[in-house]
Amino acid sequence: MQVTPPQTLLELFTGFLAIGARSFGGVMPWAHRTMVEERRWITPADFAETVGLCQFLPGPNIGNASIVLGKRWFGLSGAIVAFLGLMALPFVWVMALGVLYLEWASHPVVRAVVMGVGATGAGLFMATAIKLGRALVRKPAAVALMAACFLAVGIGRFPLLIVMPVTAMIGIFCARRGWL
Amino acid sequence: MIIVELALHFAVLSLISFGGMPAVMPEMQRLVVDVKGWTTPAEFIQLFAIAQAAPGPNVLVVSLIGWKAAGLAGALVALLAVCFPAAVLSWCVADLWERFKESPWRIAIQRAIAPLVVGLIFSGGYVLCTPETTPDWRLWTIAGATIAVSLMTRLNPLWLLAGGGALGAFLL
Numbered sequence: 001m002q003v004t005p006p007q008t009l010l011e012l013f014t015g016f017l018a019i020g021a022r023s024f025g026g027v028m029p030w031a032h033r034t035m036v037e038e039r040r041w042i043t044p045a046d047f048a049e050t051v052g053l054c055q056f057l058p059g060p061n062i063g064n065a066s067i068v069l070g071k072r073w074f075g076l077s078g079a080i081v082a083f084l085g086l087m088a089l090p091f092v093w094v095m096a097l098g099v100l101y102l103e104w105a106s107h108p109v110v111r112a113v114v115m116g117v118g119a120t121g122a123g124l125f126m127a128t129a130i131k132l133g134r135a136l137v138r139k140p141a142a143v144a145l146m147a148a149c150f151l152a153v154g155i156g157r158f159p160l161l162i163v164m165p166v167t168a169m170i171g172i173f174c175a176r177r178g179w180l
Numbered sequence: 181m182i183i184v185e186l187a188l189h190f191a192v193l194s195l196i197s198f199g200g201m202p203a204v205m206p207e208m209q210r211l212v213v214d215v216k217g218w219t220t221p222a223e224f225i226q227l228f229a230i231a232q233a234a235p236g237p238n239v240l241v242v243s244l245i246g247w248k249a250a251g252l253a254g255a256l257v258a259l260l261a262v263c264f265p266a267a268v269l270s271w272c273v274a275d276l277w278e279r280f281k282e283s284p285w286r287i288a289i290q291r292a293i294a295p296l297v298v299g300l301i302f303s304g305g306y307v308l309c310t311p312e313t314t315p316d317w318r319l320w321t322i323a324g325a326t327i328a329v330s331l332m333t334r335l336n337p338l339w340l341l342a343g344g345g346a347l348g349a350f351l352l
Contacts, residue, residue, distance in 0.1 A: 024235040025338040053277050058197040059266020060239035067267045068274045079271060087259070090236020091243060095255060097230050098244050098325015106228070109349055114231040115222070118229035119309060120257060120341050123204050123326025126305035130331060133298040142295040149299025153206045154306045156212065160207035164196050164296070171292025176284075180291040 003040050005073045012073060015039055016066055016085030022105050023090070027062040035069075042069070062086065141179040147173055183257050185216070190242060190261035197266065199297030201239045205304030208242070218249040221311030225319075226309060233341055238294040239263065318351045 006012040008060060015034055028051065035041045041048070054064035063083060070082030094160040104110040136142035152163045174180050189211055197204040205228075212218045219227065227248065231241035239262060246258025280286045309319040322344050329340060 020236055022235065024278060025336050027237050053274070054270065055200065057266060057270050059194055059201045059270065059333050060237050060263060063239060063263045064266055064270040067270045071271055071274060082285055083267065086237070088214040090234065090240055091259065094231055094234040094236060094240040095247065098227070098236050098247060101226070101230055112348045112352035113345040114226045114229045114348070115319070115352050116322055117233055117341050117345045119322035119325045119348065120227035120344025121232040122305040122308035122319070122341065123323035123339055123344070124330060125301050126313050126323065127203065127204065127327045127330035129209070129298050129302035129305065130327065136295055136298065145295035146299040149296050150306070153300060154303030157210055159210070160196055160204065161192065164198070167296050168199060168292055172288050175288035178221060180295070
């Protein structure tokens with residue numbers, strides 16, 4: 001597949017603007033569609049590799065991807081331009097929705113609908129966790145770590161700043177032994 | 181100064197958000213609701229819902245929290261604070277990544293983080309459905325239905341959000 005990276009900062013900006021503008025129900029599929037299928041900036045394998053890196057790093061995955069790709073194509077200005085392009089429209093929309101909601105928040109039906117959407121979002125999180133977790137259930141050490149994280153953070157409400165380093169160290173120890 | 185607190189807390193969150201924003205939702209809820217009291221538990225779910233329904237990265241929930249805590253400046257500061265440290269890290273690591281592709285340490289860290297992320301994302305959902313200390317059965321009914329549909333079909337999540345909203349009007 002023949003790919004051509006964006007030639008100008010404006011092109012980079014409008015590309016990421018298009019990703020942000022259309023990304024209802026998840027950004028990654030739209031990032032793939034825009035950069036791989038429509039604009040042909042990057043090969044599918046390269047895209048998957050970049051996303052893999054950004055999922056591994058802390059921070060919003062797609063935000064990190066905008067930094068990594070912007071840097072690759074235009075250096076610092078590219079990273080800034082890609083990030084701003086990505087966030088600009090969604091920021092405006094989410095704030096507009098927020099303001100609109102505040103106007104209507106006292107209305108019981110509006111409130112109930114929004115709470116329902118929130119509970120659905122929570123369900124989507126748990127479904128994602130179950131899908132990811134299914135690949136790990138055959139390893140007892142992985143099951144123990146998943147359960148420990150849930151008990152400590154979900155039930156016990158311990159600060160992540162304590163739980164993360166402790167469980168990560170146990171996890172790395174287990175992984176080096178070949179238990180994960 | 182709420183703005184400074186927002187900046188500091190969200191910057192720290194940025195650096196420990198392995199697994200992306202879903203994995204730090206429980207910590208964000210703990211910080212925003214339990215520790216700082218910037219929103220009530222119910223408001224937190226509502227802001228989360230708005231961010232889910234709007235297009236764009238799910239990280240934008242932090243700008244709604246920032247807005248609730250400290251107005252428009254709070255919205256911008258919270259968003260930048262949660263993105264900037266991770267962005268700097270991505271900037272630095274991007275070139276190293278290829279070189280350490282076969283490194284046993286990279287593989288060990290990747291394998292170690294996977295189960296943590298699963299536990300944390302599940303906690304995020306659990307915490308959102310449990311705004312007070314006891315789980316709210318109506319929220320759990322909607323979340324449970326979402327889990328079932330989402331595991332059994334490949335429906336676009338937007339349909340599920342719409343259905344959940346309708347179910348909310350009926351139940352809540």
